[in-house]
Amino acid sequence: MNRSPSPLPAIELAVELGARSYPIAIGANLLDDAARFAGAIRGRHALIVANDVVAPLYLDRVAAAIRAGCEKVQVSTLILPDGEAHKTLASAARVFDALAAMKANRDATIIALGGGVIGDLAGFAAACWMRGIAFVQVPTTLLAMVDSSVGGKTAVDLAQGKNLVGAFHQPRAVIADTAALATLPLRELRAGFAEVVKYGALGDADFFAWLERHAEALLAREPEPLAATIAHCCRQKASIVARDETEQGERALLNLGHTFGHAIETAMGYDGLLHGEAVAVGMVLAARLSASHGRAPAADTQRLIALLERFGLPTAFPPGLDADLLLGLMQLDKKNLSDNLRLILWRGVGRAEIVPDVDLATIRTLLS
Ligand code: NAD
Numbered sequence: 001m002n003r004s005p006s007p008l009p010a011i012e013l014a015v016e017l018g019a020r021s022y023p024i025a026i027g028a029n030l031l032d033d034a035a036r037f038a039g040a041i042r043g044r045h046a047l048i049v050a051n052d053v054v055a056p057l058y059l060d061r062v063a064a065a066i067r068a069g070c071e072k073v074q075v076s077t078l079i080l081p082d083g084e085a086h087k088t089l090a091s092a093a094r095v096f097d098a099l100a101a102m103k104a105n106r107d108a109t110i111i112a113l114g115g116g117v118i119g120d121l122a123g124f125a126a127a128c129w130m131r132g133i134a135f136v137q138v139p140t141t142l143l144a145m146v147d148s149s150v151g152g153k154t155a156v157d158l159a160q161g162k163n164l165v166g167a168f169h170q171p172r173a174v175i176a177d178t179a180a181l182a183t184l185p186l187r188e189l190r191a192g193f194a195e196v197v198k199y200g201a202l203g204d205a206d207f208f209a210w211l212e213r214h215a216e217a218l219l220a221r222e223p224e225p226l227a228a229t230i231a232h233c234c235r236q237k238a239s240i241v242a243r244d245e246t247e248q249g250e251r252a253l254l255n256l257g258h259t260f261g262h263a264i265e266t267a268m269g270y271d272g273l274l275h276g277e278a279v280a281v282g283m284v285l286a287a288r289l290s291a292s293h294g295r296a297p298a299a300d301t302q303r304l305i306a307l308l309e310r311f312g313l314p315t316a317f318p319p320g321l322d323a324d325l326l327l328g329l330m331q332l333d334k335k336n337l338s339d340n341l342r343l344i345l346w347r348g349v350g351r352a353e354i355v356p357d358v359d360l361a362t363i364r365t366l367l368s
């Protein structure tokens, strides 16, 4: 099918990591950009990993673009079941089986076509196969475009907790086709805005105010503000990752709301709130905790809640969840350095801070 070129030129950014630097392209119909794929793919084998929701929508186009751009590359596909519940070691093993069936050695590239689940999982498999092969992120959800496809965090979940097994492994390119957002269910689009609001909340008051002015246009998927938003978030993430690739310091700020959020997702068996929804609730809990200690203005917490609610996101602790179960799960969080919790707390719109030693009793009171 002939797709008309986007009226907006693709936005080109980069993550600067020396020899491992890579481009991020954001624009409509990039899934058909054979030359861009040719520039990103290395080796003789390309395995496109997608799920059974995204594959019928976009897999053929990506495979055709890769075949057109890389004539000598053997292209195979793997379609996994949809959902966070499948971001597992068992799914990673299916990627390894597919690579083995192709007789792929290090001379291979994995293309992750989908949301954050496929991106994290396929990236993890790429980090492990023969101790690391190339991979390309082709994010198709808003959440993946603004956050998970950039920065090289890859992982799978265990029943005991989210993202407990993983690796830092940077992609060779991020190719974000904003036209793919047209088919994204509204609930998933809303979930992506939780991570968007996070960037404003943790480090950019002007962007937060811009989101307050443009929330309705963004929810209506207006191409220009949407592309500008994705680019803004990627720029912010790329600059943090360039300074702190492996989260020795400031990168942890990107986890605002995530310690609470991950525990909520795990407690609900990865089948309750979406990741973005859990992060929205988590950010509000972090803000309330900060406000109760006088570290953040209560009025800013109200602003945060109001903006999240305009994006249609939940802001209240889900009823029926046990505070002690959640606390136990939070103690498994990767950021912790002691029995107390290392949390990202809030100082108000545009400022977050790493607090190394929040005592459990304080959090228990908040959750109950
Ligand atoms: P997801 O990958 O499950 O995608 C959401 C849903 O949308 C799925 O049902 C998917 O099949 C469907 N979908 C995807 N693209 C579509 C499209 N264009 N049209 C129609 N349907 C589409 O979820 P997500 O919100 O993208 O990602 C969440 C995951 O990302 C979590 O596992 C989270 O831990 C991870 N994450 C990772 C990082 C990181 O830095 N690596 C950052 C944030 C989140």
Ligand code: GLY
Pocket: 147, 148, 150, 151, 153, 251, 252, 254, 255
């Ligand atoms: N999403 C958090 C990070 O990439 O560091």
